[in-house]
Amino acid sequence: MFNQLLSLLSTKGKYNLCISALFFTFYGLSAVAILLSVFSILFNLVDEKTSANFMATFVLLFVLVIFKGICNMVADLKKHEAGFDIVQQIREKMIIKLKCFSLFFYTQERLGELNTILHKDVDNMSLIVGHLLPRMLSDFLIALCVFFGIAYLNLPLAFIMLLPLPIALGYLYYTIKQAQGIEHHTNSALNDMVSLFVEYVRGMPVLKSFSHNKRFDQDLFEKIQYFGENSKILSRFKAKQLAIFSLLIDLSYFSLLSIAGFMAINAYLSLFDFLIIVIIAKEFYKPFAGMEMHYMYYLSALDSYKRLGKILYADVIPDKITGKVPIHNHIAFEHVHFSYAKDEFQIHDLSFTIPEKTMTAFVGESGSGKTTLAHLLLRFYDVDQGKITLGGVDIREIPYDELLNRISVVLQNVQLFDQSIEENIRIGKKGASQQDIIEACKKARIHDFIMTLPQQYQTQIGENGGLLSGGQRQRLAIARAFLKDSPILILDEMTSHVDPINEALIQEAISELAKNRTVFVIAHHLKTIQHADQILVFQHGQLIEHGNHQSLLAQQGHYSQLWYAQYASS
Structure with a gap:
């Protein structure tokens, strides 16, 4: 010792x-x-x-x-x-x-x-x-x-x-x-x-x-x-x-x-x-x-x-600092196997691709593996077998900082810190100027609200943004993503628990944020992903259906059941 x-x-x-x-x-x-x-x-x-x-x-x-x-x-x-x-x-x-x-x-x-x-x-x-x-x-x-x-x-x-x-x-x-x-x-x-x-x-x-x-x-x-x-x-x-x-x-x-x-x-x-x-x-x-x-x-x-x-002295995620840097941003899961522990949730021999600058939505009940796939892409966990590639390069061969710099994440449960609005947004890009932050907030449809506050961008927002509403916190998270300006975007649909006004503002901001990016959407409300380029449907960690909205409805399969369960009354 x-x-x-x-x-x-x-x-x-x-x-x-x-x-x-x-x-x-x-x-x-x-x-x-x-x-x-x-x-x-x-x-x-x-x-x-x-x-x-x-x-x-x-x-x-x-x-x-x-x-x-x-x-x-x-x-x-x-x-x-x-x-x-x-x-x-x-x-x-x-x-x-x-x-x-x-x-x-x-x-x-x-x-x-x-x-x-x-x-x-x-x-x-x-x-x-x-x-x-x-x-x-x-x-x-x-x-x-x-x-x-x-x-x-x-x-x-x-x-x-x-x-x-x-x-x-x-x-x-x-x-x-x-x-x-x-x-x-x-x-x-x-x-x-x-x-x-x-x-x-x-x-x-x-x-x-x-x-x-x-x-x-x-x-x-x-x-x-x-x-x-x-x-x-x-x-x-x-x-x-x-x-x-x-x-x-x-x-x-x-x-x-x-x-x-x-x-x-x-x-x-x-x-x-x-x-x-x-x-x-x-x-x-x-x-x-x-x-x-x-x-x-x-x-x-x-x-x-x-x-x-x-x-x-504990083991950390292996990082190849001098690894390969991919040119493109298409994503592929190739024969991926993963489990958290023995006899628990498992992903078995999963393969699919997300073309560059397209939107792919992930659909399924809670526990079907949607969030796990996002965590695997971010290397919060490593796969047990198979591989995930970015631009044709195994993500384990990419320097970890490079991998994370290429991906922006906007989650349903936003994590904010007991600091000013400006400092919370600057987490998206170290050294960003105040003008960069203001532009990001305008795109996130949160600038006008910030300007109504007594201290504006210097306003302290409390522990985990406790002084803000849920919709306001989520728009701050979107502003972070605009500021980071990464080519890949992971979205955990954020409009589940917000009022209609905030929902509309968030949808506008997300639509702009997704332009010309490779987008990975974890979908809860199926109406929000009708125009996705492809929809992947999961059940118990397995990919059971894929296609666009119209083709999946025509299949009269699991996606169709989820759609009518949500919107049968309308």
Whole structure:
């Protein structure tokens, strides 16, 4: 884990980490030097040395105190900068990575868990890099310096000081393995609780409407209780484990103290050396005693790092950056096989073509595979067998950015952001001028409405465009598509839930947007696709009919049944 975290740090982050560890080392060694200076003063008093000796020692002591304070300040500043760096680096990489996953990833990962990973787990990495690593490195550097210092005074005592440590460290290593399992169960319980709580809050309107049904409440109470019980088990285990480890460290120091005392009593060791050894030996044991803190940080971070790894190191959609760029924009599905999972919805040996600059409509009941075909074209998923070609080139051979740049998507459920109207439309084309945005809005039949708003294009529209009507949101999405100006257009018919005025404006905008483009329409209202160049009819993932509107009606097949089911009364 530590190696991977260090590799994620920027060059500046690594520099700050090293500087922090170095100055924490100076800080610790200056504390040892201050102790030695104080003892020097005491021994000078006993020996009745001259005032010049006292003055020199006090000046040294003053310099050491100032130096210690400066080292602490620099080390503390640099450790926080290193901690901020790892958080920034991880979150930037996560944002980039999340855009590279197939949609299947988001069916597996729960929103609550992703939220926990992005906040709690990333912050835990800051604790490791900003607090644990510099302190731990400096502590062991200090311990190394102290060991050589004691070895210089008395080599046998230096090795006696080392002997009991393997027992204590072996015990800690063994119990860490046990604690990891408990920590994993506790964090899983936390994720379950958070995910259910998010769902609970989102579903509050429904829950209040059916307040007599307490099943959801009971499930949430059980998740909270389960998390609480796991937290108690983990706390009890850690308390017992760390108490025993601390006892073993104290026994190590007691062994050194006893043997050094025996040597001093029997004149094998001077009183000055005895006092120096037993006092600075505490600095040698400090990093090992501090393993309690390091261990707690490590356990907390290890499980967090495993969850982060599910994003940072997960497989993404393969992308051939130097792949082929097609010249034309006709689309072909050739013997395509696809399924989301075993024994679920399947597409089997599907073949059809969409000629360039024509409109093809996809018709069928919900669950027949229409939206899945759009997702496959966009490579939100990859086909299991067969291939999809664009301009005669397998879309898996086209650089992914090039593929997405060629396709504009206007969906029934528009996704907008809590920003201004201008910024929401500019998503269609990075760096677009305001004049480009205005022209796109005019074509989308939304400009006149925007100009009636107090702040016009700078108006904030709320979360997911909550301050706009459904029809207005959809016309903003159409404006994005005009701004992007891609040769291929995917339309999920958007007039299902809008008023007649908005429906007419949307139809006008769509008719203009579709001109001279290869258009892929997911149709719900069959009247809107009567003039499509071809209509493909699907059922359970299979293509069962194709032709234009008149020929399909004449066949008296499934399309005809759908048509008369919708418009029998008229």
